[in-house]
Amino acid sequence: MKSAGRWGGAVMSNDSLSDLRRAIAEAMHADGALGGPILAVSTVGARALPGDGAAITLMASDETRETLAVTDEVIAAVERAQFTLGEGPSLDALTSRRPVLMADLADPVAQAAWPGLAGRLAELPVQALFAFPMHLGATVVGVALSYRATPGELGPDHVIFALRAVDMFTLALLRLREGQPTTEGTDWVGDGALGTRQVHQATGMVMVQLGGVIATTAFARMRAYAFAHDHTIEEVADAIVARSLVLDPDGSAAT
Numbered sequence: 001m002k003s004a005g006r007w008g009g010a011v012m013s014n015d016s017l018s019d020l021r022r023a024i025a026e027a028m029h030a031d032g033a034l035g036g037p038i039l040a041v042s043t044v045g046a047r048a049l050p051g052d053g054a055a056i057t058l059m060a061s062d063e064t065r066e067t068l069a070v071t072d073e074v075i076a077a078v079e080r081a082q083f084t085l086g087e088g089p090s091l092d093a094l095t096s097r098r099p100v101l102m103a104d105l106a107d108p109v110a111q112a113a114w115p116g117l118a119g120r121l122a123e124l125p126v127q128a129l130f131a132f133p134m135h136l137g138a139t140v141v142g143v144a145l146s147y148r149a150t151p152g153e154l155g156p157d158h159v160i161f162a163l164r165a166v167d168m169f170t171l172a173l174l175r176l177r178e179g180q181p182t183t184e185g186t187d188w189v190g191d192g193a194l195g196t197r198q199v200h201q202a203t204g205m206v207m208v209q210l211g212g213v214i215a216t217t218a219f220a221r222m223r224a225y226a227f228a229h230d231h232t233i234e235e236v237a238d239a240i241v242a243r244s245l246v247l248d249p250d251g252s253a254a255t
Contacts, residue, residue, distance in 0.1 A: 017164055020048050024172050038176050042069030045169030050158040051130060051146030055079050056169070058134075058142040059094050065142075068173070074124055075147055085116040089131035090143040097140050098214040099159070099207070100131040104151035125149040132162055134170040135215075141170065160204035163215075202237035210249050221247055 027040035046054040046069045053071040057079060065083065070076040082088035089100040092113070102110050105127055111118050128148040133140040144166050154162070199222075206218035213221075225247060226236045239245035246254040 016161065017168075020044070020165055021168060023048075024169055028172060028176065038173065039069060041169055041172045041176065043071075045069070045144065045165065045173075046071050048165045048169075049130075049132075049144055049146040049162055050154055051128075052125075052149050054144060054146035056134075056142065056144050056173075057090065058173075059090070059140075061094075074126060074149075075145065077124055078121065078126060078129070078145065078147060081117055081120040085114075085120065087114045088117045089114075089129045090145050093131035093133045093143050094140050096214075097133055097135070097138075099133065099163070099212050100129075101154060101159070101212060102129050103153040104128060106151070127151045128153075130154055130162070132166045134166055134173075136170065136174060141174065144169075156205055156208050159208050160201055163204045163207070164200070198241055199233060199237040202240040205240050206247050209247055225253060 023044045024041055027044045028037050030037050030040035042056040046056050053075040055067055055070040055075045055078070057065050057067045059065040067076075067079050070079065078088075079090075082090050089102055093100045104110065105118055105121065126147045127150050130146045130148075132144045134142040134144060144162070146162075199219075202222065203215050203218045206222055207213055207215060210218060210221065222236050222240070223233060225231070225245075226233050229236075236245065240247070248254060
């Protein structure tokens with residue numbers, strides 16, 4: 001089972017992210033590999049995501065999509081079903097520009113949101129789906145989708161790792177698609193950070209705390225808290241990462 005992802009265990013670490021950066025950088029130069037660097041980077045990205053399997057798909061709309069890599073036939077079937085039915089977490093993540101994390105497809109919320117997809121997947125070993133939009137600034141250029149064969153939520157550390165991983169391989173794929181030159185080593189590979197690494201990690205945690213809001217919304221909430229309490233954004237981020245501060249959806253904060 002790949003539930004923790006290839007580059008992490010129960011807790012995703014900066015070492016795991018460093019390993020992923022190196023793997024992406026190596027894949028960027030896989031000119032002799034079957035499918036070339038784009039397939040190589042996409043495959044690295046798909047294997048890094050938490051879950052039992054994953055797919056990387058570029059999407060401009062529900063009608064315009066290109067699946068770059070799948071880890072197994074199960075997720076390939078999920079992608080085909082979404083494309084056929086015009087519904088599912090990937091499309092929701094594309095249009096909402098935020099993660100869609102459905103821990104149990106038997107949940108009435110999932111059944112109501114995607115009635116056709118739920119029925120189509122009934123005979124597949126898919127009980128949970130997690131869709132992460134691939135951001136290029138304010139634009140979403142695709143979706144990374146992973147699944148679990150058993151119901152269950154992704155822990156905050158797994159969500160944060162997935163968000164960082166998606167940022168990394170999205171940048172790599174776009175550089176490849178645009179034909180931009182790359183250098184040996186990993187310096188050019190983005191680390192998925194908005195400012196400092198600690199601030200980005202805190203932003204990811206707040207996204208989860210606030211129910212899956214987009215990164216800009218989570219960062220704005222952190223900034224508002226910092227202003228109201230005369231803290232720097234770094235101090236707020238440190239407290240969030242240390243779990244001594246939790247920002248609640250109702251506008252309150254727990255310490």
